[in-house]
Amino acid sequence: MGKKKKRVSSDVWCYYCDREFDDEKILVQHQKAKHFKCHVCHKKLSTAGGMAIHVLQVHKETVSKVPNAKDGRESTDIEIYGMQGIPPDVLAAHYGEEDDNPSKVGKLEVPSSQVGIIPGYPPSTMPSIYNPGLAVPRAGWPAPPRPPQPWFPQHPVGSVPPTAPLGMVPQPLFPVQTMRPPTAPPGLPTSFPVASPVSQPLFPVVSTNGMPSQTSPYSAPTSIPLPSPSDLITTDPHNINMPRAYLTPGFQGGVTASHSYASGPNTGGPSIGPPPVIANKAPAIQPATNEVYLVWDDEAMSMEERRMSLPKYQVHDETSQMSSIDAAIDRRISEGRLAGRMAF
Amino acid sequence: MSAFGIASNSNPNKSTEVVSPPSDSVSSLSFSPKANYLVATSWDNQVRCWEITKSGTTVGSVGKASIAHDQPVLCSAWKDDGTTVFSGGCDKQVKMWPLLSGGQPVTVAMHDAPVKEVAWIPEMNLLVSGSWDKTLRYWDLRQANPVHTQQLPERCYALTVRHPLMVVGTADRNLIVFNLQNPQTEFKRITSPLKYQTRCVAAFPDQQGFLVGSIEGRVGVHHLDDQQQSKNFTFKCHREGNDIYSVNSLNFHPVHHTFATAGSDGAFNFWDKDSKQRLKAMSRCNQPIPCSSFNNDGSIYAYAVCYDWSKGAENHNPATAKTCIYLHLPQESEVKGKPRIGTSGRK
Numbered sequence: 001m002g003k004k005k006k007r008v009s010s011d012v013w014c015y016y017c018d019r020e021f022d023d024e025k026i027l028v029q030h031q032k033a034k035h036f037k038c039h040v041c042h043k044k045l046s047t048a049g050g051m052a053i054h055v056l057q058v059h060k061e062t063v064s065k066v067p068n069a070k071d072g073r074e075s076t077d078i079e080i081y082g083m084q085g086i087p088p089d090v091l092a093a094h095y096g097e098e099d100d101n102p103s104k105v106g107k108l109e110v111p112s113s114q115v116g117i118i119p120g121y122p123p124s125t126m127p128s129i130y131n132p133g134l135a136v137p138r139a140g141w142p143a144p145p146r147p148p149q150p151w152f153p154q155h156p157v158g159s160v161p162p163t164a165p166l167g168m169v170p171q172p173l174f175p176v177q178t179m180r181p182p183t184a185p186p187g188l189p190t191s192f193p194v195a196s197p198v199s200q201p202l203f204p205v206v207s208t209n210g211m212p213s214q215t216s217p218y219s220a221p222t223s224i225p226l227p228s229p230s231d232l233i234t235t236d237p238h239n240i241n242m243p244r245a246y247l248t249p250g251f252q253g254g255v256t257a258s259h260s261y262a263s264g265p266n267t268g269g270p271s272i273g274p275p276p277v278i279a280n281k282a283p284a285i286q287p288a289t290n291e292v293y294l295v296w297d298d299e300a301m302s303m304e305e306r307r308m309s310l311p312k313y314q315v316h317d318e319t320s321q322m323s324s325i326d327a328a329i330d331r332r333i334s335e336g337r338l339a340g341r342m343a344f
Numbered sequence: 345m346s347a348f349g350i351a352s353n354s355n356p357n358k359s360t361e362v363v364s365p366p367s368d369s370v371s372s373l374s375f376s377p378k379a380n381y382l383v384a385t386s387w388d389n390q391v392r393c394w395e396i397t398k399s400g401t402t403v404g405s406v407g408k409a410s411i412a413h414d415q416p417v418l419c420s421a422w423k424d425d426g427t428t429v430f431s432g433g434c435d436k437q438v439k440m441w442p443l444l445s446g447g448q449p450v451t452v453a454m455h456d457a458p459v460k461e462v463a464w465i466p467e468m469n470l471l472v473s474g475s476w477d478k479t480l481r482y483w484d485l486r487q488a489n490p491v492h493t494q495q496l497p498e499r500c501y502a503l504t505v506r507h508p509l510m511v512v513g514t515a516d517r518n519l520i521v522f523n524l525q526n527p528q529t530e531f532k533r534i535t536s537p538l539k540y541q542t543r544c545v546a547a548f549p550d551q552q553g554f555l556v557g558s559i560e561g562r563v564g565v566h567h568l569d570d571q572q573q574s575k576n577f578t579f580k581c582h583r584e585g586n587d588i589y590s591v592n593s594l595n596f597h598p599v600h601h602t603f604a605t606a607g608s609d610g611a612f613n614f615w616d617k618d619s620k621q622r623l624k625a626m627s628r629c630n631q632p633i634p635c636s637s638f639n640n641d642g643s644i645y646a647y648a649v650c651y652d653w654s655k656g657a658e659n660h661n662p663a664t665a666k667t668c669i670y671l672h673l674p675q676e677s678e679v680k681g682k683p684r685i686g687t688s689g690r691k
Contacts, residue, residue, distance in 0.1 A: 293586055
């Protein structure tokens with residue numbers, strides 16, 4: 001029950017972005033993927049210097065900064081490999097900083113002893129304003145906690161539509177000059193875009209027909225079959241216990257700790273242009289490790305963008321079509337064409 | 345079912361096949377908010393509409409009409425009154441098709457790159473379109489120029505609107521939250537809680553947060569309010585052995601507010617985020633599911649089974665690739681949330 005792994009402040013972390021890891025092997029993978037990847041062909045190099053030389057020699061471009069690195073740590077001259085090569089002063093500063101962390105941890109409102117009971121659902125001292133199935137009117141927004149703007153309070157189901165709630169003056173959504181077509185044909189109704197912002201209540205009227213009326217899923221009949229354990233959503237312990245983790249980009253535990261993601265054999269090399277070489281190899285070829293493969297692993301481009309670059313889907317104006325996509329993508333596509341690597 | 349690769353059956357869940365399907369992959373499915381009309385956009389440049397007939401447990405389809413774009417179509421949306429369909433795509437425009445009145449399509453929106461997402465915002469009487477040109481544009485349908493252009497940090501990949509909440513997912517894992525009462529300023533910009541490319545987003549029906557799906561077989565459940573950050577979590581899905589497939593589609597059930605995920609593995613599942621349970625896992629089809637949609641009352645779940653490019657061009661054989669659209673009638677137990685029984689924690 002609960003989380004077994006106690007999070008001791010990790011002594012494996014990335015020089016470039018301060019992210020912490022459980023294992024140096026994973027750190028090396030992270031660095032290759034995040035900091036040592038060629039921005040042109042996505043080849044993963046082992047060091048920043050190696051990446052810079054690759055980009056210079058293969059693509060005739062200069063790279064002076066390590067991508068995704070914090071300010072002051074962007075130099076490609078320092079040779080970092082995992083935890084090796086970190087300048088002593090940075091190393092010392094990092095561990096000094098680590099000591100400050102208890103205060104950060106103390107801010108978490110989830111008592112860790114309770115976490116295991118219902119992951120992610122800390123015992124709440126105030127009435128739940130969350131459960132959408134409850135038809136109980138909420139007692140408004142619990143006193144705006146912090147300066148950051150709160151999201152809209154949920155409207156009680158079946159409440160009277162708020163007419164000009166809180167006495168706020170409805171604001172036009174867009175500047176007046178753009179709201180009304182300056183050259184609106186006289187025949188057209190002029191109420192069009194203007195009318196809706198004006199009559200706009202400050203808070204949305206939640207339509208009642210969209211909500212389950214009184215059907216709280218929690219008053220379930222006993223005939224409901226028990227969920228099999230496999231049907232319970234297995235959440236990431238990191239995201240539960242460290243709910244604010246992803247708000248601080250420096251800390252992202254979770255996935256990478258449990259298994260390693262490998263690129264397909266072909267994506268390690270320079271994979272320029274379409275057709276993409278996607279990691280989906282017959283499992284038999286794979287060594288019996290827990291390496292897993294992203295079937296689509298191109299972070300720089302979506303499936304649709306790649307598909308669209310196929311000649312089949314290009315009609316006449318492929319130059320203008322291409323012009324709007326990132327220069328890097330253009331390059332990859334045209335190189336792919338020149339190299340005659342296009343499928344079909 | 346084979347443990348390796350994709351199952352051989354295109355329809356292992358015995359769903360009903362929609363007649364006269366598109367000749368190339370489906371890119372979006374949208375049900376009319378008013379009636380059982382289904383629209384599909386596809387890579388063969390077409391926008392097709394079927395009437396879905398349902399009596400008891402039998403469901404059927406009748407092809408009604410279609411229009412064409414000059415290039416592949418990527419997205420579609422209905423107007424809230426169910427009279428009109430908007431479709432956008434690689435021709436960098438959005439067409440408005442007043443199909444109920446039998447009218448001809450007209451171009452109502454233009455971008456500098458393909459239009460990936462389109463949505464009608466009834467509360468504002470405006471259309472919003474998101475493009476790979478890194479902008480969102482709002483259109484009032486009678487002007488050639490957008491009433492507002494919102495710059496995005498990257499190419500638009502996904503968009504969801506539940507007024508006043510709008511969430512836009514872009515390349516480079518940006519998620520931009522808008523409060524549509526003040527659409528000109530970003531309410532919040534965050535990096536996706538998922539570590540890989542954003543594929544789809546879906547706003548909670550209660551507008552308190554959103555779901556985000558990524559290429560790494562994972563869904564994030566994210567709340568907007570700072571007070572509720574502790575309720576955020578992510579979970580894995582659409583994985584098979586060592587292969588991790590993309591989550592391509594997220595749809596909330598319009599009544600029960602549970603949700604469906606569909607992925608490149610060819611499977612679709614129903615989930616309840618509040619009790620953190622998978623309500624139903626459906627069998628995997630032999631091809632990916634790129635898109636899906638519930639009808640207005642949640643009694644029909646439409647999903648497309650066709651190649652989504654997740655394995656690249658060399659794994660695409662146009663000669664043998666088949667595109668199907670299926671209709672699944674979810675049972676109440678599949679889509680109705682239930683309390684989590686046995687809260688003894690994780691095993």
